[in-house]
Each structure stands twice: as C-alpha cells, then as structure tokens.
Amino acid sequence: MQSTLTVPEAGRLHVAIIMDGNGRWAAARGRPRTAGHRAGARAVRRAVEAAVEIGLGTMTLYAFSSDNWKRPANEVSTLLGLFRDYLRGQAARCLERGVRVRVVGRRDRLPADVLAAVGAAEVLTAGCRKLALRLAVDYSARDAILGAASRVRPEDAGSLDRESFARLLDPAHPDAGAAPDVDLLVRTGGERRLSDFLLWECAYAELCFLPVMWPDFTRAHLEAALSDFASRERRFGALSRAASA
Ligand code: IPE
Ligand code: IPE
C-alpha cells in the first residue's frame, strides 16, 4: 500500500525512535515485563513495514541502551534474544523490501549468537537501497562520541570538520559514510528525555514525545508524527521565512 501522506522528500528523512513503554504496557495488563518486550518486537515489525511504505530514507530504532545492562539478567537475555530472533526472522523480509540493516553500538559485549545474527542480516541486506534501517543495540551516544574522538588521527585533529568526525561515530561500518542528521526524533511511552540516544545526530532534530506505549505503536502514530513534523518550520539558526521575506 502506498502512503497517502505527503511528507516532502520522505526519502531523505531520517526518523529515529526511542521505543519506550514496554514494561508499563505489560504492567497495565498484569503481565511480566518480558511480555511487553515480546509485544514490542511485533511493533518493531510494524514500524519497519510502515517506514518502507511511507518511503523514509533512514530509520534508527533504539533497541537496547548501554545502560539497559543494569536490568535483571532475565530481562536482558529476553531483550537480546528477541533482537536476535528479529534479525533471524526478518532479514529475508528486509532483503525482499529493500531494507538495508545496520546495527550500531558496541559489539564486544553481545553474546555470540546475537553477533552471528547481526553479521548475517548485515551481509544479506548489504545491497539494499530503499530504507536504511539502523538498530541501536548496546548503544550510548556519549560512548559513540568518545570512541569517535579516540579515532581522530593526530594529523587531522586541528582541522577536522563535522562530516569527517561523524563518519567516525559508527566504526562497524567504515564505508557507510556518516549517518544523516536526524530530522525527527520520536519517543513513545510519555517520557521527555533522550536517554543517551543520538546526541550528535539530533543537533537540529524535531522532537516528538508520544504518550502511546511502544507495543501499541502503529503506522498511524508514525504518520501523525510525520504530519506534525511537516507542519514545523526548521530554521537551523537562521530567520523564519516570514521574518526574512
Ligand atoms: C523499552 O521499554 C524497551 C527497552 C528500554 C529496552 P521499557 O522496558 O523501558 O519499558 P518501561 O519504560 O519500563 O515501561
Ligand atoms: C531508553 O529507554 C532505551 C531504549 C528505549 C532502548 P529507557 O527506558 O532505558 O530509558 P530511561 O531509563 O527511562 O531514561
């Protein structure tokens, strides 16, 4: 189904989503948090399908933060298992739909089975050009920025531009170039904070905080966020169109 939405130049947009609220969704139903995460995984599948249909250029989903290791071991292993199963189960579908999968974040602490699923999905979809899907796992924006700083070559230190620095943020994909700046950041679950997500890339992102818990997220929520985005005037520090006319 084609989108009825008219988002100007959707193909160039980068939408990032903090998928929050799985635990509260489950608690409201008297179910364990892990049931919320399972329902959240279904919402991820819907969101990716919606992004393809709408024709977004890039979508980054926050699946597991570096601070999420602080959660109980059974919750961590459920989250990582669901992530692995998503990659195993959806990689072929991504290939079919033209979705290139890249996983951003630390890799050295991921279990071997998760790492293998990451590698397989990335290789399988490497030629896809429709939607660039970035999944943030064991991700911390501050650690990504620190890592990039540590990779600056001494001879470049005095003359580095933003674009060159941004290319160092994702060492797992050195040939991918810098991820585009985030245009629209959506956080579900009602909290209004960034929780260490894409701090560099969100410099001029439009922010959209939705009360919906992530497991209930549908294409209609994404379309509503994009409509809201389309109604905003981005000034990037310059004057508004009205003021400069
Ligand atoms: C988001 O839902 C999933 C992850 C953070 C991995 P939460 O698990 O944070 O759900 P709440 O915020 O406790 O409701
Ligand atoms: C952010 O949600 C991380 C993900 C959605 C993966 P959290 O639930 O971990 O964030 P805080 O703890 O409420 O800031």
Ligand code: MG
């Ligand atoms: Mg949360």
